[in-house]
Amino acid sequence: MKTAGHMRNIQGIQQSTDIFFAKISVFVFSLCIIAVLCVSCTGPTDAQQAPTGRLVVVGSTALQPLATRAAALFQKQYPQAKVAVSGGGSLLGLKAVTGRQADIGDSDLYADPALYPDPNLTDHIVCVVPFTMITNLDVPVASLTRQQLIDIFSTRKIRNWQEVGGPDLPIVPVVRPTTSGTRATFRKYVLEGGDESGTLLRTDSSTEVRTTVAHTPGAIGYLALSVFDNSVRQVGIDGQKANAAAIETGKYAFWSYEHMYTLGDNSSTMSAFLDFMLAATVQNEAARLSYIPIANMKLPTLSAAGGSGIPLSESEATLREHF
Amino acid sequence: MSISNQPAPISQPLLADAERVPTHRSYRRNLLLDVPIAGRLALGFILAALIAGVAAGVIGFQRSQSLTRQSDFYQTLLQTNTSLTTGANFLQLMNIEANKTLQDASVNAPSQETLTQDQGALQGLLVRYDSTLADYTAHQLLNQHTDRVALLAEANHANQVDQQRTLVGSVLRTWKVHRVTQLRILQDISTGKLVEAQYLARYQGEPTNADAQSALRALIQFDGRLAVSIRDAANVEQQNQFIATGIAVLLACLFIGLVGWLISNTLIQRLQLLRRVSRLVEKGQLDSRVTVIGRDEIADVSLSINSMLDTIVGLLSETRRHRDALTNAAQHLFSYMQVVSASEFRANTTTNDDPISMLTDAFNFTVGRFRRFSLRTQTSAEQLEVLSRQEMEQAEMFTQVLRTYTTGLPDTEALSKAPSRRLQMSATAARNTREDAVQEHVNQAHERLMEVGRNVIKTHTMTILGLTNQTTFALARLRQQIAPTLSLLTNQAKQPTRQLQELQSVEGLLQQLSIEIRIMQSETIRSLSEADKMLVQSLSLLKTPNKESLQPMVVATTNDVQELKRSSLQFVQEITNQAKLISAIAQEIRANNTAFKVAAGEKSTTVSEPQMARRVTSRPLTRA
Numbered sequence: 040m041k042t043a044g045h046m047r048n049i050q051g052i053q054q055s056t057d058i059f060f061a062k063i064s065v066f067v068f069s070l071c072i073i074a075v076l077c078v079s080c081t082g083p084t085d086a087q088q089a090p091t092g093r094l095v096v097v098g099s100t101a102l103q104p105l106a107t108r109a110a111a112l113f114q115k116q117y118p119q120a121k122v123a124v125s126g127g128g129s130l131l132g133l134k135a136v137t138g139r140q141a142d143i144g145d146s147d148l149y150a151d152p153a154l155y156p157d158p159n160l161t162d163h164i165v166c167v168v169p170f171t172m173i174t175n176l177d178v179p180v181a182s183l184t185r186q187q188l189i190d191i192f193s194t195r196k197i198r199n200w201q202e203v204g205g206p207d208l209p210i211v212p213v214v215r216p217t218t219s220g221t222r223a224t225f226r227k228y229v230l231e232g233g234d235e236s237g238t239l240l241r242t243d244s245s246t247e248v249r250t251t252v253a254h255t256p257g258a259i260g261y262l263a264l265s266v267f268d269n270s271v272r273q274v275g276i277d278g279q280k281a282n283a284a285a286i287e288t289g290k291y292a293f294w295s296y297e298h299m300y301t302l303g304d305n306s307s308t309m310s311a312f313l314d315f316m317l318a319a320t321v322q323n324e325a326a327r328l329s330y331i332p333i334a335n336m337k338l339p340t341l342s343a344a345g346g347s348g349i350p351l352s353e354s355e356a357t358l359r360e361h362f
Numbered sequence: 363m364s365i366s367n368q369p370a371p372i373s374q375p376l377l378a379d380a381e382r383v384p385t386h387r388s389y390r391r392n393l394l395l396d397v398p399i400a401g402r403l404a405l406g407f408i409l410a411a412l413i414a415g416v417a418a419g420v421i422g423f424q425r426s427q428s429l430t431r432q433s434d435f436y437q438t439l440l441q442t443n444t445s446l447t448t449g450a451n452f453l454q455l456m457n458i459e460a461n462k463t464l465q466d467a468s469v470n471a472p473s474q475e476t477l478t479q480d481q482g483a484l485q486g487l488l489v490r491y492d493s494t495l496a497d498y499t500a501h502q503l504l505n506q507h508t509d510r511v512a513l514l515a516e517a518n519h520a521n522q523v524d525q526q527r528t529l530v531g532s533v534l535r536t537w538k539v540h541r542v543t544q545l546r547i548l549q550d551i552s553t554g555k556l557v558e559a560q561y562l563a564r565y566q567g568e569p570t571n572a573d574a575q576s577a578l579r580a581l582i583q584f585d586g587r588l589a590v591s592i593r594d595a596a597n598v599e600q601q602n603q604f605i606a607t608g609i610a611v612l613l614a615c616l617f618i619g620l621v622g623w624l625i626s627n628t629l630i631q632r633l634q635l636l637r638r639v640s641r642l643v644e645k646g647q648l649d650s651r652v653t654v655i656g657r658d659e660i661a662d663v664s665l666s667i668n669s670m671l672d673t674i675v676g677l678l679s680e681t682r683r684h685r686d687a688l689t690n691a692a693q694h695l696f697s698y699m700q701v702v703s704a705s706e707f708r709a710n711t712t713t714n715d716d717p718i719s720m721l722t723d724a725f726n727f728t729v730g731r732f733r734r735f736s737l738r739t740q741t742s743a744e745q746l747e748v749l750s751r752q753e754m755e756q757a758e759m760f761t762q763v764l765r766t767y768t769t770g771l772p773d774t775e776a777l778s779k780a781p782s783r784r785l786q787m788s789a790t791a792a793r794n795t796r797e798d799a800v801q802e803h804v805n806q807a808h809e810r811l812m813e814v815g816r817n818v819i820k821t822h823t824m825t826i827l828g829l830t831n832q833t834t835f836a837l838a839r840l841r842q843q844i845a846p847t848l849s850l851l852t853n854q855a856k857q858p859t860r861q862l863q864e865l866q867s868v869e870g871l872l873q874q875l876s877i878e879i880r881i882m883q884s885e886t887i888r889s890l891s892e893a894d895k896m897l898v899q900s901l902s903l904l905k906t907p908n909k910e911s912l913q914p915m916v917v918a919t920t921n922d923v924q925e926l927k928r929s930s931l932q933f934v935q936e937i938t939n940q941a942k943l944i945s946a947i948a949q950e951i952r953a954n955n956t957a958f959k960v961a962a963g964e965k966s967t968t969v970s971e972p973q974m975a976r977r978v979t980s981r982p983l984t985r986a
Binding site for chain 1: 492495496499521524525527528529530531532534535536537538539542543546561562565566567569570572573575576577579580583587612615619
């Protein structure tokens, strides 16, 4: 009886130790699972905060249609966020953003480091806006060379459409105000630095250029392709029309990057909006609005890459062929 | 059942046991169980350590790999940042150098040497910046490095690859325009078109330079953003690694637990099996055996326990066999004893070494000894009895003689009681041959007288009685015959002959009777005279010695006689007492002897009863 009791006792101890170990292992396992769950939960939560607050977007009229559309889409996706888009020109946009009057400054131009030395000024290229030369509908010239354009706008050597294969009609260049980003682009990439002269428009507006050109016989102007319609005639440069293929491959030079300048994108809403601008929905929308999605742009090649013993005078000639 | 059959039931249990003990030695092969416990434990620990080590190693490797990737990325970022900043310096220097060249060229008498130097410096700057950008586009684009792309994708900044491409495109575009402008300025200066050159520098050179610088600054800033992205990616990776660590810990725990469970199972299950078997054996199931699995220590223990159980079972069966044999022997012995006890109390033996014959031998030996002992006791008891009787008789005679002697007169009865006289003579130690002769005579006379008294006279009187009876019968018949004859005598005279015959027989019988009586008389007379003669003879014989022998005794003084008588009586009394005692002892011995015999007989019958019963019960045991 005593030994049996002893045996039972031992068995009991064994069972109790078994239960003890089982409890401990269950405890450890549950701890591990809880830890893993905690770790996996903490990560993504702070990254997925819905954008809230208000964004003020000011600047380029060339980018305005896309910016407005993007803002609408953004607000649709994130109802708590407000994005106010207004025009006013690229320089206004840059001034507004550096003066902290706007969160985002739209611009067709690069912010000159000398003029805007704030190191936090950050460039966000959102798309490419193609510009095109337009003429009044009674000018049947399909294409002009760069030199002809320089002679028309800058040196004024060509004053009649007859000189470039058109009808006998005086050329009326429509010149945009100095605040226009399009004008600066036109000077840099088409006129090669040359000054322009002609009928100066009082307000910087692409639509005004269009109407002016449409209503002035023999008028020639330039505007963003997004504003172009059939009231004016599109004129190519060096035989290239402003289209996506020509621009993407670098054959057509009259285009500009559309910049959205910010003073550091600390705000999550801002970075969300900037990311949203690059997202497929807005880029598709850009393509629909005659912009060129930034992802389609091909990297230009440096012909004198590596600076090997090619004389610069020679390389210059090759470079010029590109533009 | 005879004793000669005995070896058969002994050998039968052997075979039965050999069949009954099952051999559970089927080795169940198990690779894990072939390893000794220590090895298995070591294996378990090593495996656990290996699992933990592999988990830690994988995590550490991942961590170090990601760290390497990050640090590589950081390093390249630093390098590109430096080179791009240098490029920005180049751009600024280009601007300065261009202005300087224009200034040098616009002085009244420009030093050709200085101009060439300036132009060379500007060209050098152009080439330098060009090569910097070419190097950047050739090597530092993100989409050329899949690991960096992956890192950015981890940080949820995959669009930065496209952003970089865009920014590089913008830098290249602005640079191209600026380069063209610079080259044109240089060309204008060298061809002497200073005004055009100055105009170009003012309205195209500087803005394009600003554009280029702006684009470059954007790229440099982008590099800074990349660093942030790397940090984000590192955070994400850290989280992932934490999760991976958790999962690895879980898996390692599971694996280690599994390994522990497996190993402990290999021990505990079989130990439980051992315990179960030992309990079964405890409860009496001796044929239960441990199933031996593997070749480790527990298997060894199981094997030895199995063999121990086999040994125990063998010993048990052997003991049982011996017990059965002994029981059989005892049964045979007792049955035989019952059979032969009537004639000879002894069991037949076969000269074998088996326990039965040995037992029988021992029994026979003991029984023989007992029998001899009891016989000897019996005879000695009888002897003792005889002796006591003799002593008692002698004592009695001695007292009688003493009594007669003390009265001083030889009793006349002594003549008729010759033996007492003779004894008296022997007691006084004065015997002679004459007295013997007298004794014989007296005896003869006595016998004769007894013969006469008992046999002869008796027989004769009996014959007389018979004859008288016959006579009376015959007379009675006659009277009966006479009665009808008297009635018929008047009528018929036919049977006179018959009556005559009857009368004649009666006459004969009477004659015979008289003769017989006469004979008896004469016989009686003769024997009486003979007896008389013999008695006279013996008297004459006795007269002379009596006077001779009794004479000195008379001389003895009366005191002495009295003393002698008293001491003799005392002596006789003692002798009688002793004889009685001896007789009593002899009686007791005999009684004990018979009692022993009876007891032995009874015991043999009573003991055989349970033996029979046990034989009946033990039979299924041996046959089972």
